[in-house]
Amino acid sequence: MSFLIIDNVTYSYKGKKEIIKDTTWKINAGEFHSLLGRSGCGKTTLLKIASGLLKPDNGAVFLGNEKVLKPSLDVGFVFQAPTLLEWKSVLDNVLLPITLQRKPTKEDKERASSLLEVMKIADYQHEYPGELSGGQQSRVAIARSLIKNPAIVFLDEPFAALDAITREELQDDLLMLCQNNKMTVLFITHDISEAVYLSDHVAVMKEGQIAYDLKVTLSKPRHIENRYSATFNDLCLQVRDVMNGGI
Incomplete structure (x- = not known):
């Protein structure tokens, strides 16, 4: 269907x-x-x-x-430019779609960390976008698009x-x-x-x-x-x- x-x-x-x-x-x-x-x-x-x-x-x-x-709210977006917030950490950027609606829970943070692990960038979750390469920023953007398990x-x-x-x-x-x-x-x-x-x-x-x-x-x-x-x-x-x- x-x-x-x-x-x-x-x-x-x-x-x-x-x-x-x-x-x-x-x-x-x-x-x-x-x-x-x-x-x-x-x-x-x-x-x-x-x-x-x-x-x-x-x-x-x-x-x-x-x-x-x-x-x-049930879809994810990834654009050509990663459009990350420079003043937020990698982890907080991934959690942004949730933060815009409510306070992230422990489970939300665990899911964000898990997605960063899959995207091979977990070691950078407390860094800021300006410290990442273009490829690393793209990995963060993909993880962010999936944080809410979109349809x-x-x-x-x-x-x-x-x-x-x-x-x-x-x-x-x-x-x-x-x-x-x-x-x-x-x-x-x-x-x-x-x-x-x-x-x-x-x-x-x-x-x-x-x-x-x-x-x-x-x-x-x-x-x-x-x-x-x-x-x-x-x-x-x-x-x-x-x-x-x-x-």
């Missing part, structure tokens, strides 16, 4: 040219979907509509059995500014978290190999519409060997062909 449904959505900025055009897309619970496309194709706008940050001109979005009318996580190019090796390490850590927490994910990226490696489905967006939806047939769990397999390369080539004007 579909968990996130984007149903015939249209959107334009201030009544100008349509950014999203009659778009329908469905994500099942526990699946990892990536949305890929060239700059300006509308993928970040579609993520904002799916998460309730923007209201569509026409159509609707449903999360579970409820229509999305505004951002939900779905939206990620908008969270690894775009990182070096290749750090990026691959974070991809593997994210996949492990998804598996352990049975997470549903909508992930935005420009990177074809990243999309294929992470995802159950890769959708290619062109001019405000979903032009192609690829089911990724790689085995799970994913490992570094997958990145160099013939199947992986074939899947990446299929997506590349679509982005270059094929299909």
